[in-house]
Amino acid sequence: MVQVQLPDGSVHEHPEGTTPYDIALKIGARLAQACIAASVDGQIADLRRPLPTGSLLKLKLITERDPEALGVMRHSAAHVMARAVMRVFPNVGLAFGPTLPNGFYYDFDMPDRIREEDFPRIEQEMAAIIAAGETFDRFELPREEAIGMCSDLNQALKVEHLKTGLADHPTLSFYRQGEFVDLCRGPHIPDASKIKAFKLMSVAASHFKGDTSGRSLQRLYGTAFFSQKDLDAYLAQVEEARRRDHRVLGKQHGLFHISNDVGQGLCLWLPKGAAVRGILEEFIKAELIRRGYQPVYTPQIGRVEMYETSGHFPYYRDAQFSPIFGHPAGSVVDRWITLLESGEMTPEKEKQFIEFSPMLEAKIENYPVGGTVAEKIESLRGWQSHHERYLLRPMNCPHHVQIYKSQQRSYRDLPVRLAEFGTVYRHEQSGELNGMLRVRGLTQDDAHLFCTPEQVENEFQQTLELVQFVLKSLGLDDYRVQLSLRDPKSNKYVGSEENWQRAEAALRKVLVEMQLPFEPREGEAAFYGPKADFMVRDCIGREWQLGTVQLDYNLPERFQLEYIGADNRAHRPVMIHRAPFGSMERFVGVLIEHFAAAFPLWLAPEQIRILPISEKVNDYAATVEQQLKAAGFRVTTDLRSAKINGKIRDAQIELIPYMLVVGAKEAEQGLVTVRDRLDADHQRTVPLAEAIAALTAEVKERRIRQTAKPGGSTLSGGEDAVANEY
């Protein structure tokens, strides 16, 4: 007997072997037809799989309208795609084919290369499979038989997965659709006709289970929807995102430039981009001072030993620029020590080092040729201690720690909040670089708070409030918080178990108290502490990781930080690292995309452009410009001999928020005609003073007028003023 409870609370009994489809059919034929899958006790299951007997099951029928349906259908679409690829190409090995937030992919191990030119052929085959409307049939096999079948099918990666990842599964489920059989957990849609609209998106390389040492696979991306309309809306959104690409807009509007002559991933801020950044920096600086922070400046390099103490140097060695040596032999000695430490030093190599080093004027005195490895290293370290190694700093914290340590601290002084727009350098892998969003030199809006253990929660809360305030000021008020915790099974973290538990508990407590929704994510913490990251949704629904607040009990330990408590004894402070923007590069990059380069008045590099009708009113235009400048505006005057139409067009294309048109009429009476970039149909001719007052108010309020409503996941083409811009 199968006992089910439907969402309306009603309980029904059915004979054994009843499927959710049978139940749907009893309710109504149209419902049964609309069903995609079923939710059984909260688990998504196949519509035609018999329900288990015994306890009462909570059953919910999933139709296209339920959010879970899309994922089920896309997973089936991935199978259809794989089936099509196997029809088009020979010897296709299957890896994994999961669902993504916006579609799905399937990884293939195959001799042929899939090119975009092949997409139509594959899509055609998929369309044929969908038109045939065959069912997805689940069956189970015991382990050995499953392995046998996969090897019969020449699916080596499936066999490997069965033997490794699924080693503890006694029985395995498969899905068959026509000639296509795939090891798969499911669930699937009942038959292929549920896939109403699909499209192949792109193809790129990937690796089996993410292992870069293994063979490269081809990953084919696609997406699918329940209607052509939804697919079209999605494609429009992709197009909109492409149109907002900060690399394109940054070039077009002269915001930033990356020159190969300077170097990969090194951002040059052009005057207009620098203006935006400068305004943001001023904005946040004023806010920090209001909140009791103290600005500091520290150098952009520091001794390697300091980063060895902090743990950054050993932990992130591959992602850092090589140390800078004060002596030409520095890197040779460094290599020498590395070989000794790793045990790779041979007598021949050692002889070469000893003979070579004098040519670099390195006098390694008393090198114990016949001594132990430890003695040799000690001797070389002795040389190093007289010849400093510097690191282009990858993090600001050690420098700020040194400021903290520069004087004795009393509990009365805490919290100490040190803030700096600190530029750091990281040797990111070349394939990671992406415009301003991923660079090798970046400036963090960084600060480090040193406080007593009792102050931690309060300070943490205040930093979260600061991040909230900053994001809100920029119209980025749709966000969620990720609480990144350590992976208890990994040993890559520094610090004691107790410290980690305290830190994680403190973060959790504050987030709960602030009623900030958060998702815990194990294994995502920094190596020195847990963190709360702000995932911010922009106006076209994309998510970006921006602000971050990190709690750290470990660096104070490593640097032996102290303060004198009320009990006249030394205590260890706690550190909080935080950056509301993250980095200026990344944040401005995101803002460019968020605003589509049409910055609100308070951020616009050029806020106002004065457009004289003819040269006859140039003098008046100059007066207007002077007064606007005196009122603090970033303003220019278009003195070209072009017609007013041309001047307006250029200002409009350059996304200048306001144009002030001045002609003989305005000059006579001290007026300006205000042309709002977003509302050219309602121009007003007003006294200059009135215009200045209105514009000043808009800046003061940091008014944001041009973005579409945040949170919209679909881009309604045309409704957003920004979207209409070009």
Next chain:
RNA sequence: GCUAGCGUAGCUCAACGGCAGAGCUCCGGUUUUGUAAACCGGAGGUUGUGGGUUCGAAUCCCACCGCUAGCUCCA
């Protein structure tokens, strides 16, 4: 770093084995303008770099540099 695709004027692109071109930008001139492009002229290139194949290479081949997408990484 890996796999694939791509590098032509400041920008966007054309020429795809046979004389490197257009529009915009820029410069000079004419024009003095009332709400999204006035007109005329000019300049701008060792086709990413270096090799090779060829009578001849932007075009074909190789290496390097860079960009893009994805993978891996992200203090």
